[in-house]
Amino acid sequence: MSVIAAIHVAKRQLGLDDETYRDLIERETGKRSAGELTSSERRRLLQVFEGMGFKRRGKKPGLDGRFAGKLQALWIAGWNLGLVRDRRDTALTAFVKRQTGLDAVRFCHDPEDAKKAIEALKSWLARDGGVSWAIHQHQTLVQQTNGYRIARAQWVKLGRHPRDMQAGVMEILGRNIVGSEPPNHAEWIDVMNALGREIRGETS
Numbered sequence: 770m771s772v773i774a775a776i777h778v779a780k781r782q783l784g785l786d787d788e789t790y791r792d793l794i795e796r797e798t799g800k801r802s803a804g805e806l807t808s809s810e811r812r813r814l815l816q817v818f819e820g821m822g823f824k825r826r827g828k829k830p831g832l833d834g835r836f837a838g839k840l841q842a843l844w845i846a847g848w849n850l851g852l853v854r855d856r857r858d859t860a861l862t863a864f865v866k867r868q869t870g871l872d873a874v875r876f877c878h879d880p881e882d883a884k885k886a887i888e889a890l891k892s893w894l895a896r897d898g899g900v901s902w903a904i905h906q907h908q909t910l911v912q913q914t915n916g917y918r919i920a921r922a923q924w925v926k927l928g929r930h931p932r933d934m935q936a937g938v939m940e941i942l943g944r945n946i947v948g949s950e951p952p953n954h955a956e957w958i959d960v961m962n963a964l965g966r967e968i969r970g971e972t973s
Contacts, residue, residue: 772811775825776803779818793817799953810955832858834877836887840865843890846919849965850898850926865889898922916957923964 780790791801797817798810806814819825820838832841844861847853853860862873868889869876876886894900899922904913911917924934939946941963942956952960 772808772815773803775815776811776818778825779815779823782823783818783821798955807955809959813955813958832861832873832877834874836880836883837877840877840883840886840890842915843887843894846900846915846961847890847894847898849919849961849968850894850900850923851965851968852893852898868893894919894922899925911951914954914957916952916954916961920957920960920964923961923968927964927967 785793794803794806794814795801797814798806800806800810803811803814815823816838820835840861841858844853844858844864845856848856865871865873865876865886869882869885871882871886875882877883891900891902895902898919900918901922902918920938921931921934924937925931929937936946938952938960939949941960942952
């Protein structure tokens with residue numbers, strides 16, 4: 770099943786009316802139709818639907834629950850920072866259990882346990898990956914997003930000066946820096962993945 774087909778199945782499975790469905794797409798991507806989305810935006814939307822309870826037939830088993838998406842996103846950030854060697858959910862589960870003693874069912878479903886698991890991951894990314902989670906008064910809204918924070922840490926890890934980051938990000942996205950809107954959530958994922966490939970020394 771294609772990603773776009775899976776999105777339409779998710780809409781039906783979750784019982785979303787057209788307005789709610791389009792509002793959700795707009796919230797996540799800034800667009801109103803799945804047909805207008807890039808492939809990365811479609812994948813991100815499908816992840817959102819899975820976080821809401823959508824089940825894909827034939828999907829390999831993995832983490833499930835309301836906090837799974839956030840935990841997986843932090844784990845993939847670690848992968849893109851060169852900290853994580855195994856990006857699979859089983860490796861994430863083992864890491865969190867070592868750090869907190871929690872099993873996957875608990876840290877994916879219980880708010881307090883999820884907070885412990887999330888903080889353990891964020892602390893690791895800060896300590897060994899150079900990600901700054903602090904919020905300062907002078908920061909822009911873009912600089913307070915997780916996508917920017919992780920991409921900045923990647924940029925610095927690659928030995929590049931932060932002042933050159935905006936131009937570099939726009940180059941990755943194939944956009945002109947003059948008059949461009951800040952990257953949306955899906956675009957930050959594309960940027961982090963691209964920088965992650967560089968950090969891991971991948972050629973494609």
